[in-house]
Amino acid sequence: MVIVLALVHPFFLYFPVKPExxxxxxxxxxxxxxxxxxxxxxxxxxRQHVAPNQVPDRCADCNPRHxxxxxxxxxxxxxxxxxxxxxxxxxxxxxxxxxxxxPDGVVLESLTTATEPPFVYVFNPLDKDMLYIRERLVVEPxxxxxxxxxxxxxxxxxxGLVVDVGSNFGWYAMLSLSLGCSVVAFEPVRxxxxxxxxxxxxxxASFAKRLTVYGNAVLDKPGNFSMIVPLAxxxxxxxxxxxxxxxxxxxxxxxxxxxxxxxxxxxxxxxLGPRGRLAVKDxxxxxxxxxTYRQPVTTVRIDAVLKQPLCMLKIDIEGLEPQALSSAAHxxxxxxxxxxxxxxxxxxxxxxxxxxxxxxxAF
Numbered sequence: 053m054v055i056v057l058a059l060v061h062p063f064f065l066y067f068p069v070k071p072e073x074x075x076x077x078x079x080x081x082x083x084x085x086x087x088x089x090x091x092x093x094x095x096x097x098x099r100q101h102v103a104p105n106q107v108p109d110r111c112a113d114c115n116p117r118h119x120x121x122x123x124x125x126x127x128x129x130x131x132x133x134x135x136x137x138x139x140x141x142x143x144x145x146x147x148x149x150x151x152x153x154x155p156d157g158v159v160l161e162s163l164t165t166a167t168e169p170p171f172v173y174v175f176n177p178l179d180k181d182m183l184y185i186r187e188r189l190v191v192e193p194x195x196x197x198x199x200x201x202x203x204x205x206x207x208x209x210x211x212g213l214v215v216d217v218g219s220n221f222g223w224y225a226m227l228s229l230s231l232g233c234s235v236v237a238f239e240p241v242r243x244x245x246x247x248x249x250x251x252x253x254x255x256x257a258s259f260a261k262r263l264t265v266y267g268n269a270v271l272d273k274p275g276n277f278s279m280i281v282p283l284a285x286x287x288x289x290x291x292x293x294x295x296x297x298x299x300x301x302x303x304x305x306x307x308x309x310x311x312x313x314x315x316x317x318x319x320x321x322x323x324l325g326p327r328g329r330l331a332v333k334d335x336x337x338x339x340x341x342x343x344t345y346r347q348p349v350t351t352v353r354i355d356a357v358l359k360q361p362l363c364m365l366k367i368d369i370e371g372l373e374p375q376a377l378s379s380a381a382h383x384x385x386x387x388x389x390x391x392x393x394x395x396x397x398x399x400x401x402x403x404x405x406x407x408x409x410x411x412x413x414a415f
Contacts, residue, residue, distance in 0.1 A: 086274050087352050090245050090265040094253045097155030122187075142166065143186040154246050157307040162254060165189050167196065171230040172254040174247050175221045177310050178284050179318035180339070182221075191223040199224060199364070200231065206363035207233035213362040215354070217270045217376055218369040220319045222248040225263065226255065233363055234262040240269045240349040241281050241321045269323050270369065270376040271351040278346045281321040285314030286341035308343065316342040322370040323349070353379035361386050 122138035133144035143163060152160045152174070162174045166189035173191070175182045181191070190196055206212045207228060214228035219237040221244060228235050239245055245267060252260045269277065288311075316339045324346075354365075354376065365380065367373045377384075 086268065086350050087357055088267040088350065090239075090249075090267045092249050092252050092260055092263065092265060094249060095155060098250070099153040101151045101153070141187065142189050152250060154250075156243075156246075158243060158246065159307070159309045160247060160250060162250070163189065167200070167227060167230065169230050171226050171259075172251060173221075173223065173226060174251040174254065176243075176247065176318055178308065178313065178315050179221070180315040181317065181319055183315065196223075196227065199227060203228060203233065203363045204231055207231035211360075213360060214364045215358060215362055215366070217354070217365070217367040219248060219265070220244055220321075220368070222251055224366055226251055226259070228364065229255070229259045229262055235264070236358060237263065237265045238268055238270050238352075239265055240267055240279060241347065242267070243281070244321075266352065266357065267349075268352045269349045270354055270367070270379060271323070271372065272353065272375045272379045273351070274353060274356070275351050277349055277351060278324045279321055279349050280324060280344050281347050282316050282318050282339075283343040283345055284308030284312075285316035285339060285343070287313050313343070314341075319368075320370055323351075323372055355380055355382045358383050 122132055122135070122141050124132070132138045133141075138144065150162045152162065154160065158176065160174050161177050162172055163185070164170050165173050173185075175185060185191060203212075203214065207214070208231070212233040214225070214233045214235045216222075216225045216228070216235060216237040216239075219225050219239040222237065222239075225235045225237045225248065237248070239248060245265065248263075248265060252263060269279065271277075287308075356379075358380075359382075362383070365383075367376045369376055
């Protein structure tokens with residue numbers, strides 16, 4: 053069965069194939085000439101900064117009235133967890149807080165998730181979508197629960213595969229690896245590849261062995277394009293207390309950080325159309341004064357890379373999901389498909405499981 057969670061365009065998906073026929077498909081991936089396999093090794097130049105959580109002897113409940121203070125990512129966890137009103141919060145109980153500086157000077161954070169099983173997740177705190185990660189220790193709780201319920205059994209079986217198109221910081225890729233699946237991810241933004249690279253390093257050899265990342269965007273037609281990539285939100289006033297305080301802590305290297313810039317939607321990296329046409333979705337329209345840069349990318353079709361049954365296909369590429377989905381027509385023909393609606397209006401998730409009792413559902 054294939055479950056599609058989306059609110060992008062109305063369409064039906066139903067490919068009735070018997071389970072035994074799906075098992076006969078040889079599990080293969082291939083690398084066309086345009087595809088770029090990302091080296092997941094951690095190069096020299098990374099810096100780690102550990103701030104042990106010094107929890108006080110007396111600890112009050114994690115008071116909702118203090119959430120604005122307790123989850124302010126501009127301040128180190130060690131400082132926050134030393135406050136009685138914050139020290140019982142989830143991130144204080146999850147272990148030492150760690151920040152990292154990439155070789156390019158970008159500051160990232162890592163923490164242990166509240167999922168079962170847990171894994172180490174890495175993110176850029178400049179992303180607005182990461183605003184509550186310290187509080188919940190989970191990204192997108194509703195979709196994460198659906199994902200785990202849909203893929204746990206399939207990932208536990210030999211050969212379970214998840215495809216993550218538009219992996220961003222790799223939440224669903226790492227989640228799937230923690231459940232036992234192999235993962236093929238497509239993430240063209242080099243800064244996001246650094247996040248995934250560090251997460252793989254922190255989660256160990258088992259994750260690295262089962263993950264392949266292609267540094268390509270996905271589209272129905274191969275070609276060379278440009279992407280507009282968010283860098284940070286608007287600059288903070290240079291004389292604020294957090295900026296002065298930031299000069300005394302690790303990280304930065306001249307790159308924007310929470311101490312110097314406001315948050316923005318980092319996940320809204322978008323492919324520009326031919327001859328510079330505007331992206332389908334532009335981060336500047338949702339978050340004013342966002343700093344961006346352009347990066348050249350090469351596109352590939354999913355069918356050019358994958359030839360095997362899978363547990364889940366996720367597509368989240370800022371408005372070009374239908375085009376990417378059409379590039380996987382052969383792959384989807386290997387499965388019966390069941391469609392359902394999901395919360396995220398900009399994301400397609402397809403859970404593929406070997407069941408024959410599928411019904412087409414319109415959305």
